[in-house]
Amino acid sequence: MTAGNSxxxxxxxxxxxxxKVNNLLTEAGSAIISNKSRTVLTLLGIVIGIxxxxxxxxxGAGGRSIIMKEFEGLSPTALQIGINWEAYSLNRSYKIDTxxxxxxxxxxxxxxxxxxxxxxxxxxxxxxxGDREKQLTVTGTTEAYIEYVDVKLESGRIMTTDExxxxxxxxxxxxxxxxxxxxxxxxxxxxxxxxxxxxKIVGVLEYKEKTDTVSLSxxxxxxxxxxxxxxxxxxxxxxxxxxxxxxxxxxxxIEDIPRARSEILxxxxxxxxxxxxxxxxxxxxxxxxxxxxxxxxITTITIGVAVLAGIALLVAAIGxxxxxxxxxxxxxxxxxxxxALGARESDIRLQFLIETLILCGGGGLxxxxxxxxxxxxxxxxxxxxxxxxxxxxxxxxxxxLVTGLLSGFYPxxxxxxLIPHEALRYE
Numbered sequence: 001m002t003a004g005n006s007x008x009x010x011x012x013x014x015x016x017x018x019x020k021v022n023n024l025l026t027e028a029g030s031a032i033i034s035n036k037s038r039t040v041l042t043l044l045g046i047v048i049g050i051x052x053x054x055x056x057x058x059x060g061a062g063g064r065s066i067i068m069k070e071f072e073g074l075s076p077t078a079l080q081i082g083i084n085w086e087a088y089s090l091n092r093s094y095k096i097d098t099x100x101x102x103x104x105x106x107x108x109x110x111x112x113x114x115x116x117x118x119x120x121x122x123x124x125x126x127x128x129x130g131d132r133e134k135q136l137t138v139t140g141t142t143e144a145y146i147e148y149v150d151v152k153l154e155s156g157r158i159m160t161t162d163e164x165x166x167x168x169x170x171x172x173x174x175x176x177x178x179x180x181x182x183x184x185x186x187x188x189x190x191x192x193x194x195x196x197x198x199x200k201i202v203g204v205l206e207y208k209e210k211t212d213t214v215s216l217s218x219x220x221x222x223x224x225x226x227x228x229x230x231x232x233x234x235x236x237x238x239x240x241x242x243x244x245x246x247x248x249x250x251x252x253x254i255e256d257i258p259r260a261r262s263e264i265l266x267x268x269x270x271x272x273x274x275x276x277x278x279x280x281x282x283x284x285x286x287x288x289x290x291x292x293x294x295x296x297x298i299t300t301i302t303i304g305v306a307v308l309a310g311i312a313l314l315v316a317a318i319g320x321x322x323x324x325x326x327x328x329x330x331x332x333x334x335x336x337x338x339x340a341l342g343a344r345e346s347d348i349r350l351q352f353l354i355e356t357l358i359l360c361g362g363g364g365l366x367x368x369x370x371x372x373x374x375x376x377x378x379x380x381x382x383x384x385x386x387x388x389x390x391x392x393x394x395x396x397x398x399x400x401l402v403t404g405l406l407s408g409f410y411p412x413x414x415x416x417x418l419i420p421h422e423a424l425r426y427e
Contacts, residue, residue, distance in 0.1 A: 039359065042323050046363025046400055047370055049313030053306055054371035054396045055386070059378065060302030062385040064295060076287060077251040078148060079114075081264055084283040087275065097272045097281050098243035106271060107249070111263035116147040116250040119231055123238055127227065128193040129181045136177075138194060138227050140234025141248075146172070146205075148248045151223050154178075156188040156203030163202075164230040171199045174226035175207040192227075195237040199229060257286055313399070316363075317407040324356060324411035335418050345416035352415050356408025357401055364400025368393055 081099065088094050099119070107117055121140040126133055139145070146158050154175060163170050171192065178187040191198040208223050251260035261284040268282045275281055328335070335348055371393075375386035 038323060042320055042359050043363045043366060045316030045319045046313070046360055046403070047366040049310070049316040049403075050364050050367025050396050050400050051370035051374060052312050052367075053310055053399070054368060054388070054393060055374045055378075056305045057302060057392050058371065058375055058386045058388050060298060060305075061387040061389060061392075062379075063298050063302075065385055065387060077254055077257065078287045079249045079251060079257070079260065079264075080285045080287075080290070081247040081249060081268075081282060082245060082285075084280050086283065087279050087281075091275070094275045094279075094281075098245055099247050099268075099282070100243055100271075103268060103271055104247060106267050107247075107264060110267050111260060113252050113256040113260040113263055114249050115252055116144040116248075118142050118144040118148045118248045119244045120145070120246055120248055121231060121234055121238075121244065123234075125195055127177075127181070129191070132181050134177075134180065136225060136227050138229060138234070140229055140231040140238075142231055145228060145248075148250055149223060151208065151226075152206040154204045154206040155186065156201070158203055159228075159230055164232055167232040167236050168230060169197060169199045169233060170202045170230065172203040172205060172226070172228040173201055174205045174224040176224040177227060178204045194227065194229070197237070251286075260284075261286075313403060317403045320356060320359065320404070321407040321411060324352060324408055325414070327355075328352070328411050328415040331415075332418060335415055339418070348418075349412045349416040352412035353405065353408050356404040356412070360400045360404030360407075361397070364397040367400065368397060371396075 083096055083098075088096065101119075104117055104119060107114060118141045122137050123140075124135060124137050127136050142164050143159050143161060146153070153172075156172070158172060159168070159170050162168075171194070173187060173192070177192075181187070181192060182190055187201050187204050190201050192201065193199070205223055205226055249260075249264075251257045264284050265280050265282065269280060272281050338348065372388065375388055378386050
């Protein structure tokens with residue numbers, strides 16, 4: 001055999017294979033189109049299964065983005081000091097202590113790796129200036145708050161230590177408050193009535209890009225809607241016993257966070273003791289730890305719900321297998337004729353697998369389209385960002401094709417094993 005004859009044979013072989021595949025695709029397409037109602041019902045199961053999985057994963061990614069943005073205004077060295085709820089949940093007989101003004105003073109003196117210590121209390125009230133009014137969350141804290149939340153001043157100044165000690169009626173406001181109440185004038189030096197008393201504005205915070213998150217200052221906006229007053233004034237107007245459930249602080253650097261934590265727990269253990277002389281009554285959590293913890297919870301919930309959504313895909317796969325078995329039974333005589341005319345088992349098997357792949361691939365693409373629509377509706381109705389990851393979408397379509405292979409393999413194998421003369425006698 002010459003080299004030229006070998007090349008020609010290879011070309012002829014490839015041409016025959018292409019013709020065979022084209023014929024199989026045509027036959028598979030004709031079989032699918034000839035049973036429109038069955039095809040639609042089969043596609044519906046895959047569409048629902050795939051769209052459920054993609055939408056759940058996209059919603060989980062959106063929730064994760066919200067949490068990340070929630071803390072984006074805070075420094076990575078930010079710390080939250082509060083009750084050791086984890087230990088308390090294991091032993092409800094423990095007596096809970098709250099943080100006090102003395103604790104803050106001692107932390108300022110005996111925790112050298114700590115800075116920007118800010119007690120925090122919040123309450124919703126109504127703000128009024130002229131004919132404008134607004135319901136807003138007011139934050140009572142100290143001058144260290146601005147450093148803690150890492151927001152800069154646009155104009156004016158922060159409250160002073162003397163103003164906090166003297167319970168002065170002063171406030172720092174966010175950019176949106178300034179724009180709403182004093183659109184045509186400088187807000188610094190102006191007054192807003194809060195808690196029913198006039199409060200002088202001494203500073204305006206710099207504008208921060210709005211995110212999908214909430215903030216420490218208001219559940220509807222970012223720091224642009226902040227209204228911050230001295231905590232001494234807050235307690236005088238709203239009452240309270242001078243104790244705090246939470247205190248915010250910052251470590252001097254990321255590397256100093258472990259040392260700052262040790263100093264905090266040592267000071268608080270000296271002031272309040274320990275539960276059973278060994279368990280700390282308070283805990284110190286960094287922003288990084290909070291993000292990791294919340295991210296773990298969201299990931300776990302997302303995976304759990306995705307598994308439940310995947311059950312719909314499993315049900316759809318079982319339905320496809322059943323439909324294909326019915327199709328094999330209905331086309332037994334056709335299969336017998338094709339095998340009698342020389343069709344091989346591999347040809348019959350490939351035809352049924354192609355039909356299943358077309359159904360599942362189409363269902364996967366339909367599910368992807370439905371998930372995009374669901375993401376748009378959820379985003380509009382719930383103001384919840386739904387992030388469609390291209391990788392997740394591609395994986396879902398591939399999953400639909402794998403589902404097709406798995407659910408179609410047995411019916412295809414059964415069709416390929418039919419004996420020609422028995423198939424021809426089938427009625």
